[in-house]
Structures are given as structure tokens and as C-alpha cells.
Amino acid sequence: MKEIIEFSDKTVTIDRNEFLKLSGSIDTNIYFVESGSLRIFISDDVGEQIIRFAYKDNIFVALDSFLTGKSSGFSIQAIKKTVVKVISKQQFIRFLEIEKNRNLWTKILENLVLQQMEREIDLLVNSPKERYERVLQRSPQLFQEIPDRYIANYLRMSAETLSRLKKS
Numbered sequence: 001m002k003e004i005i006e007f008s009d010k011t012v013t014i015d016r017n018e019f020l021k022l023s024g025s026i027d028t029n030i031y032f033v034e035s036g037s038l039r040i041f042i043s044d045d046v047g048e049q050i051i052r053f054a055y056k057d058n059i060f061v062a063l064d065s066f067l068t069g070k071s072s073g074f075s076i077q078a079i080k081k082t083v084v085k086v087i088s089k090q091q092f093i094r095f096l097e098i099e100k101n102r103n104l105w106t107k108i109l110e111n112l113v114l115q116q117m118e119r120e121i122d123l124l125v126n127s128p129k130e131r132y133e134r135v136l137q138r139s140p141q142l143f144q145e146i147p148d149r150y151i152a153n154y155l156r157m158s159a160e161t162l163s164r165l166k167k168s
Contacts, residue, residue, distance in 0.1 A: 003104060004059065005032045007095045008085040014038070014078040021076040027062045028069060028089040036082025037145045041153075042073050050154040053079075055145040059108070079146060128157045132165045 011034070014020050021027045023043060037055040040062070041048045051074075054060035065072035066089065087095070095101050118138075122131045132155060135142065142151065152162040 003101055004030065004087060004092070004095055005085055007091040008032065008087045009091075010086040010088075012084050012086055014082045014084065016078055016080050019075060019077050020084070021062055021072070021074065023073050023075045024071050025065075026069065026071050027065045027076075030059060030061045030066065030087040030089075030092055032085040032087070033058045033060070034083040034085060036084075037079040038076055038082055038084075039079055039146075039150055040074055040076050043075065048153065050150055053142060053146055053150070053154065055141065063112075079150065123156055128155065128161050129165055131155045131157070132162065 012020075014036070020031070020038065031054070033054050033056055035056055037053060038060070039050050040052040040054065040060065041050045043049075052060065060076075062072045062074045062076065064070075064074070096105060118134070122134055126134065135151075135155060148162055148166075149159050152159045155162065
């Protein structure tokens with residue numbers, strides 16, 4: 001990841017609850033979180049559905065918009081004051097000109113696909129308790145960085161259910 005960050009020449013600070021990206025906008029940047037945390041979510045008739053978090057030392061991107069150059073339904077909002085390094089698509093293309101960097105990017109994408117598959121299986125098959133335990137095992141730092149109400153939304157359970165699971 002360090003290799004990608006070196007291509008950044010811009011740092012942005014986002015205040016708590018401020019949006020980095022709004023639904024319906026185009027965003028072709030890649031971001032690296034230096035401090036703070038963000039939530040990536042979509043809004044529907046039911047409300048907001050959190051699909052991912054980003055916190056210190058994470059890379060994140062609105063991948064659909066990044067790949068297609070079209071608008072995305074994702075919103076990205078700071079949970080607390082957050083500092084991110086910004087890598088533009090042009091900078092990223094220069095990054096990919098180096099073969100070892102293309103291999104690194106392939107590994108990052110493969111890991112992202114595997115994470116997404118695990119998440120889909122969790123949501124479709126596993127009980128709330130199993131979802132909680134799997135996320136706790138995979139990402140213990142999440143519970144230190146992100147407030148419970150957001151984690152509960154991400155796990156598709158009530159805040160009360162999450163609270164009960166954490167106590168047991």
C-alpha cells in the first residue's frame with residue numbers, strides 16, 4: 001500500500017459527519033486513511049445501509065465510479081474527523097506503469113473480492129451471532145474505531161442485538 005500512497009500529492013481533512021462523496025456523484029480517486037474513520041453506504045427506502053468502513057491505514061475507493069467514470073450510488077461520510085491522502089486516477093495510472101505495482105493492485109482487488117464474498121455469505125446464511133463473531137475475528141480493530149450503532153447497521157441487526165451479543 002505504501003507504494004500507492006507515494007503517488008499522492010494531496011491531503012484532505014474531513015470533519016465529523018462531513019461527506020467526502022455524495023450519492024449520484026462521480027469520484028475517480030483512491031483514498032488512504034491517515035487518521036479517523038469513514039462509512040461507505042447507500043440509501044434506500046428503508047434507510048441507510050452501510051456496506052464498508054475505512055479507518056487508519058485503509059485504502060478505499062468508490063470502485064464502481066472509479067472503474068467506469070460514472071456516478072455511483074455510494075455516499076462516503078466521516079464518522080469522526082478524518083485525514084485522507086488522495087490519489088487521482090491519473091496518478092494511479094502512472095503507478096500501474098510499474099509491473100510490480102500492477103501485481104500489488106491485482107492482489108488488493110483479489111482480497112477485496114474475497115472480502116465481499118465472505119460478507120455476502122455472512123448476510124445471506126449466518127445468524128446475527130455468527131456475523132458478529134466472524135467480523136470480530138476478521139476485524140477486531142473495527143470495534144475500537146467505529147461506534148456500535150454503525151456496526152449494528154453494517155451487520156444488519158439492531159443496536160440492542162449487537163449490545164446483547166457483545167455482553168455474552
